[in-house]
Amino acid sequence: MPTWRQLEHQVRERLADGQEARWVVQQVAGRTGAQWLADLDHPAPTRCLDFLEGLVRRREAGEPLQYVLGSWGFRRLDLAIDRRVLIPRPETEQVVEHAIAELTRLRLATGKPPRVVDLGTGSGAVALSIAVEVAGAEVWATDASADAVAVARANVAGTGGMAATRVRVVAGSWYDALPPELAGRVDLVVSNPPYLAAAELADLDPAVASWEPTEALVAGPTGLEAIEAVVGGARRWLRHPGALVVELAPAQAAAAVALALGAGFDRAVVRPDLAQRPRALVASIG
Helix, strand or coil, rough: CCHHHHHHHHHHHCCCCCHHHHHHHHHHHHHCHHHHHHHHHEEEEEEHHHHHHHHHHHHHCCCHHHHHHHHHEEEEEEECCCCCCCCCCCCHHHHHHHHHHHHHHHHHHHHCCCCEEECCCCCCCCCCCHHHHCCCEEHHHHHHHHHHHHHHHHHHHHCCCHHHCEEEEEECEEEHHHHHHHHCEEEEEEEEECEEEHHHHHCCHHHHCCCCHHCCCEECCCCCHHHHHHHHHHHHHEEEEEEEECCCHHHHHHHHHHHHHHCCEEEEEEEECCCCCCCEEEECCC
């Protein structure tokens, strides 16, 4: 029987990527870190070989590594990921950073644990990160996709602990999913909505366009449709003071600021991502 080391070498030759090869073989082995190193020269069980072959073939066919592995890291979390939801990206990690900064500011003003709404939650990455990183935060996560709701709920269950008890995942389009009694009682609305125009789909990397859910990528003819819905509906749900944080494409920065000011927000700016590109609309009232 081949050892794990030999299998890693074989997969590296097929994928032409040493790091990917290690991740795939480790996924099959169920070992990482010191345990992986200790077992490298142990024979791999026969039952693992077909599973490994299936993963390698999926990657060779162009399926994104994150879907092949079935999980991916996001901030402090390890999230279950498959084709029903977008792959979490570093840009969105920074959006969470801006959201947490707003929650810190608001808590200093009110002294109370915050209530947050995450619209279009997908895998639940944003909602769960806020629940884990902001003490006492109550988070409502909504999504119109029944598939995404199922993935998000699985990730909530997988997180465990007190943070999981403070996240509620509900099905429905944007604010329609929320109970009416939340109106005027939310401290922060955050969203990573679809923000591509329909015509942009043809120019996307095939690894994105062919594998990730189109409805989570494309907003409509202009690309601003989902941002308009999120920004336009936020005031009804927010307390005073309250804040809104929305991920967007860099070219949409000026339009998003205008939307927020037109919707009655007192202040609106666009914060950068780690590459210093405009990425997150941050708007506030009160």
